[in-house]
Amino acid sequence: MSRRRPSLRRRLLIFLLIPMAALLLLDALLTYGVALTYANRVHDRDLSDDALTVAKMLGNNQLGSELTPQARFLLEYDPVGRSYFSIVSARRGLMAGNGQLPRLAQAPPLGTAPRLYDSKLDKHSLRVATVRTTAPHDPGDSLIVTVAETLRDRHEQAREILLLAILMQTLLIVCVLSLVWFGVSRGLRVLDPLTARLAGRSHELTPIDGPDVPQEIQPLTRTIDALFGRLRGMLALHDRFIADAAHQLRTPLTGLSLHVDRARADPRPETVADALVHIQRLTQRAARTSSQLLALTRAQAAPLDHEERGLLDLGRMIPEAVAQRIHEAIRAGIDLGYEGVTRPLYIDGDAASVLDMLDNLIDNAVRYAGRGSTVTVNLQARADGGASLSVEDNGPGVPPELLPRLHERFFRAADNGEEGSGLGLAIVQRIAERHHAGVIYRLAEEHGLIVEVRFPPPSAAPMHPT
Template sequence: MNLPRTRTLRPSLRRRLLLALLVPVGVLLLLDALLTYGVALTYANRVHDRDLSDDALTLATMLGNDKLDGELSPQARFLLEYDPDGHSYFAVSSARHGLLASNGQLSPPAQLPAIGARPILYDAQLAKRALRAATVRIAMRSDPGDSLVVTVAETLRDRHRQAREILLLASVTQTLLIACVLSLVWFGVGRGLRVLDPLTARLAARTNELTPIDGPDVPLEIRPLTRTIDALFGRLRSMLALHDRFIADAAHQLRTPLAGLSLHVERAMADPQPETMADTLAHIRRLVQRVARTSAQLLALTRAQAPPPEAGERSLLDLGQFIPGAVAERVHEAIRAGIDLGYEGSGRPLFVLGDAASLQDLLDNLIDNAVRYAGRGSTVTVRLSARADGGANLSVEDNGPGVPPDALPRLSERFFRAANHNEEGSGLGLAIVQRIAERHHAEVTYRLVEPHGLCVEVRFPASSETTVGPA
């Protein structure tokens, strides 16, 4: 059974911006409604409290002019008990005669007001119903020794109803205003996003161009993105240039040995004598070895010229352990070449932050260069020492014929070989050393050794994470 595909909603900058505005606006609208209702209720309470105080004072004044004789007159009782809504309550008591009239057991205020003072407003309860009450106390004109306490109360229903009416009127106006604002925001977001159209058009018009896309028409908010894209284009340009250079170098270096292979094959085919075949195969073997070494050197140079690894891909290496082990692996090869290969070091830890594989290539190329050009019977010494600033010096010194002084500045160039050397080589070894050293922020120096010979020194900087053990 084929299930229907669920359509994934692609991210939208317009939708994200509108949601980022709609949600806060909705929350603000809710908070504004609560605030409006609170203000309206406060206003309604003030108006009703004032009316309630006036009613209590008016009623007390009217009753104070009557002669009570222990009870209210029928006219006064009718006035008190008349309540078309059934939301009003009262209580009238005399200091001399006690409770005269009441339509509910209203609780008195905590303290009675003074005679002739303004009415006291307070909250009361009657049968679990919240009330607002006003109590006033006046002297009886008909009986100077008596005083009258009048309490008038009402429910809170009218107050909340008036607050809701005010809220409804305000909400309609505010909702229309917010709708107008959101319409303007929708239009403004759409118009504001059009500023990206020139950048989009420039990118759409490109084919193989990797030049920077940042320009004066790029908005400030988009500039971090364009700078990131430009940095990516820069890395792509470097990789493409490295690719093109590798192809050019391979074509340059492999053309001669491949032509030699073709020539010796033709020679063997033209003269199949055993002596000729043996000599031809010896030449072919030497040329194949040269091609293999050149290919390996080109790949090593390409790796060395590639962008450096991220900081997380490097590790803290102890050269005091790494270098002696790497030198020991080359001793048997040096013996077969008639070279005395040795190592000198302090034996203390010397830490650098780097890539073990790259440092292995660096040391191998230094030793290969010394062994190849020093000649049989020579001595090659690998030294490792610490500097006062916490860095490390790695040097490879030989007592071979050396190089002319004017050739020292060019030893790191690709395919450069000193004129006084007849040994076959690719001319890439020291170029690889230079590139690997640059990746590790190290410095490569060359100096001649008296009476003859060459010393190549790599100066590694001190690592901020170095942990130096006891000497």
């Protein structure tokens, strides 16, 4: 069962809905708190007014043992039974009301506003207003009027306000999300020209960024353009490799075909033996050319990234690599040696690429210096913390005007009789560029050629060298 594809609209709605729901909950708490504060304020005012009204009616009464009907109706009327009152004489005690109603330890002074406070009765929370007034026929006596009510009406009113507010805010959120859905749907239509432009392409890898691309989408289009650039580079390397292979392998393959035809046309043993010698030499040449083409293609790749780059100790790698070529140099009649540092000397790079570079430098010197010559590999530390790797030979060298062309692919000096593909120094140049190193070609003091590769200093202190 296939998974449902992610939807940008749905994700936006979810990202908006969750914080809006949290805000709605927070707003509900705040609204309820504000509504309850407002209800408390209104009820406290009414409660104080009731206490003052009763006190005023008592002051105008020909007080006997009973309250006036108006005062009793005002105090006793409560259809749901949530109001309480008491009238207490300082001399005669409780005159009317609920005797269980809690009283203040100290009654408010005469002539002051009613005192409001919280209390409890039978586990019910009460809001109480108490006021003190003078008895009508006994100036020495005073009456304490206490009026109380439960908090139920206050909370009910706060809940009613909250429900009204929640209903309106929920409706507002639904409208906002609908507008967001509509706006996102309309806004995403700006991608239609980009989509049409991409759909209309066949094999083009040109940049897709343009003035009609929204700035929010530009990071994506620039990433795609960068990918297209890398693909163009890879395709260019592919095409160049095919062209180079066709260019370089045409001659040995043609020679192979000619010598095979010669051996078939003249089956004498000496003719076949001579043809096989030429076939072996041409086969070796084709194999070396193929390996160098592959090495050049690898060297022409993008600069080394952090995963490919490691800390290399050239002071250990280079002498070991030179030592492995000694026996081969002896068979070729070449005096191959090493001069330079023996202590650790670090650079950032890829070990396989650096060894491939050294092999091509040595191969180039051995091939073109000639039998009986001397080839010296030198490694020195530079003043800036980098490293200098050079290979010097005492061969015939090259004319000074040809030095700038030594790094070109398939370039070979015209007066050089040695067979070669002309790719060795091109590979060295490309590997050096991948390592942000420079290559310098110069003639030796007497005769011969020096190829020097200058590596930059490592980016970090050596800890775990490769």
